[in-house]
Amino acid sequence: MARAFDIVGFDLDGTLLDTSATLTRAVNHTLAQAGRPPLHIEEVRPLIGGGAKRTLEKGLERSGGYDPEDMKRLYPLLLDFYGSNISEGSFPYPGLVDALDHLQADGVRLTVVTNKFESFALKLLDEVGLLGRFAAVIGGDTMGKGNAKPSAMPIREMIVRAGGGSAAFLGDSIYDVLAAKNAGIPSIAASFGFLAGPVEELAADAVIDSYDELIPTLSALAGRS
Template sequence: MFGLPLPPRSRHGAAMAKIPFDIVGFDLDGTLIDTSGDLAAAVNHAIATIDRPPFPVEAIRPFVGKGAKVMLERALDASGGYDDATLAQLLPVLLDYYQANLSAHSVPYPGLVAAMDALAAAGVKLAICTNKAERFTLPLMDQLGLTSRFASIVGGDTVGIAKPDPAPIHAMIARAGGGRTIFIGDTINDIAGARNAGIPSIAVSFGFLDGPVENLAADAVIDHFDALLPLLESWPQ
């Protein structure tokens, strides 16, 4: 005589609660992937052309999170200042170098792959909405072998406007098939974008923060991807 199917089990062996979301959306830089090493290399390559000394990776982290132009502005300002002409000269140098060296140092954050495996096993679809342009986003995900894990990937130029506008998050949800969605990110663009799109958000404390993570006013905060599944399992149905 056949019994009822056993409920899914977590990696700790306990029965896994149902996750009350159809889609879990992620930001890319500083959330899914630590891209700071390759971004630092691109910044240092660009500023070396005007004889500025290189920054260590840790010094570049606070410059990241609001796009390549702001990152370069911050680096130039911290290394001796800049004018508009210098910025215009160096931005394409930075972008071309970065495009040619997307994944030399970039890696998923600890616990991410296991969390994605568990979400997929629970029937949850994964998606990405990033302000990074498609010409960087799509090759990076391919090079890291992660593209096939995501039901949709929306870049900063996919719909002609970026977060915190809700349009790219709405596009991410629609392209993933629709359903109840939660979004995970590390900057105000991510959390405000989720809020503007009418969905809940989770902030990661390990990303490219430019202030205390509490200032983002997300619905929840995680310090490691090991905490993601328990948090989602306990989310109000």
């Protein structure tokens, strides 16, 4: 059976890996340095997706108010703690590894496009044993300031680095869906990710509720084009 797409790209946090426990620890460690109360993991989940800076900004807003001077002091503390504990409590979603095996057996090139710093993405994927599966890993800083998702630039670069061809992208946020749309490729939303609202509001081309649905969903999307 011919592969549906030459390249399948994935967001990282909330798509490949459930990193919510790790990120919640990092946010709460940082909030504690400001004398702020901790946030529950369910409060942090919807804040993930736009990069660590946005997550901390929203965390400060929820825990007592955002102040730019606090942010200047606390942001480096967040990055330091997170970088030192990046894979602790983070794990692949059920069915992911089997789906990646299936795609690779069909000759599909796999990629990651995240708004996490590239260095953090590489370290995290390496520590969970997945890095070698991906032909390209593009972070929020890879393409320069202002060119993270929802810009089309990292998606287009993903395609170039993976050798060109047809592509689809899977993610769990509006940044992911818009980046794919802006780049002119099909988007799939992961309903099990860190959603900020109903998954239907993302207006992706398709939705999956688990990785068991990824392969047939890719085939259906390819059939529409």
